[in-house]
Amino acid sequence: MSSAALLEHVLSRRSSDLVMSTDSLHDSLHAHLAHWGLRSFSSDADYFAWQRAALSVADLKQLAEQVERKRSGARQDEIAFYDVTAQPQILPVLYSQRYEYFMEIGHRVASRIASAGTVLDFGCGVGILTTFYARQYPETQFVGVDRSPGSIAVAHARARELGLRNVCFECRDVDVEALQGSYEHIIATHALVQSEQDLGIPSRSWTTFERVRDEPQQATFERRTGIDVRLDRLSAVLNPSGRMMLFEKTRQLARRVPFQRALARRGLQLVESPELIRYCLVEEVADDGPFYVVEKESLRSFAWDEAPEPDEGMPFDRSLLQSAPQDLQDSDMPLYENHWPSAQRAWESLVGRLVEQEETRRESDGRQLHVELGTADGLVYLYCANTFDQRQLILVEGRRKGMLDSYYREILSS
C-alpha cells in the first residue's frame, strides 16, 4: 500500500471509529437515562399524560409553589426547589423534561474526559450526568458537589446502587465555602449562572453592540450573579494545566460578554470554538450555551467573540421591495421588517434618511432606548434600538404612515 493510501486508510479508520464511539456513547447515555427512570417523549401531550398519571395533585401543587418561590432568587428557596425535585416520584418526571439537554451535554462532556485523572462536577444536582461520566471512565476519580442536601442524598444512593467506586458526592455551597483538592477537569453545566433574570451589561449606547471595558460594571455583574465567588473558587482548585467545560444560559450578548470577560479575567482561555446548542424541552425549544472549553495554560487559543450572532434578518435591498399586492392592500403587512440585530445595518443603509421625529431616553431599568420615525427613498420607516441589543426596523409605503405614527407613540408610552 502506498504511503498516501495508508494515510487515507488510517484517517478513514479514525473517523469511522469516532462515529462508532459517538454512537455507542449515545446508546450508553440513553440506557443510563432509562436507568434513572427518565423517558424521552416525541409529543408534549404524551409527556403531560405521563405526568398526570405519575404525580398527584399535591405533588404538582408543591412543585408549582417551589418554582414560584425560586423566582425570588433567594438562596434558601433555590435549595428547597432542588430538594423537592429530588423526591423519588418527582425526579423522573421532572428531569425527563430535560432529556434532550442530558443527551446534548452528556455526550459532549463525556467525549472530552478521556485522559483526566480527577474531575469535579460543580452543581451536579442529583448526579444524573456525574454517574454517567463515572460509568464511562472507571479509572477517573469524580467528585460531585451540590448545595441541595436532597439531591446529594439521591446521588449517593444511585452511585452505590450502580456499584460506582470512582465517584463521591459532597454537599457544599460554593458561595459559602471553598472547595478542596485539585482537579484536571472541572465541569459546570447549568450551575454557575443561576440568575436567569439578570439582563447582563448594556452596550455603550443604542448605536452599538460594543461593551465598554468598565471594571466596576463587570465586577457588579459578577457579584450580582454570584459568579465572582464561584469562578474564583473553581479556578483555585483547577490544576494549572487543567480544563473547564462550561455550559450556561448566557446566550444573549448582554450576558455572554460579561460571562466571557469573567472567564478571561481569571486567565481562562478558549481552546475550542464555543458551540451554541439547541435542544427541545417540553413546550419549548432552548437555544442555549455556548458550550465553552477553557484552559489556563494553552499553546493555542481562540479569540473571545463579542459580536452579535449571525441572525435571520433579511438584508435590506430597496430594489427588491414591491408595493403590497392588491389583495393585501388593507392588511398591515409592512414592505420590510427586521427584528434582529442586523436591522441596525439595514437602517444604516437607508438612502436619504430624513428623520421626522426621534427620541432617546433612559428607561426605568437603565436601558437607553431610541425610537425614530422618518422617510427614506420614498418610504416611511420606524427604527427602534436599545442598549440590550434589541433592534427593529419597519418600512411601509407613504400612504401607510399612520400605522408607524401610532406604533411610534405606542413604543414611547409603553
Ligand SMILES: C[S@@+](CC[C@H](N)C(=O)[O-])C[C@H]1O[C@@H](n2cnc3c(N)ncnc32)[C@H](O)[C@@H]1O
Ligand atoms: C440546574 S441544576 C444543574 C444540575 C446538573 N449540573 C445538570 O447539568 O443537570 C443546578 C444545580 O446547581 C446547584 N448549585 C447552584 N449554586 C450552587 C452553589 N453555590 N454551590 C453548590 N451547588 C450549587 C443547585 O443546587 C442545582 O442542583
